[in-house]
Amino acid sequence: SDYLRWLTLGLTSSFLAGL
Incomplete structure (x- = not known):
């Protein structure tokens, strides 16, 4: 149910890692 x-x-x- 926490997929999203x-x-x-x-x-x-x-x-953030791409920044």
């Missing part, structure tokens, strides 16, 4: 949460966290982490 983990997906958002993953995308955010990838975005």
Whole structure:
């Protein structure tokens, strides 16, 4: 049920790592 949460966290982490 937390799929969206983990997906958002993953995308955010990838975005921040790309900075």
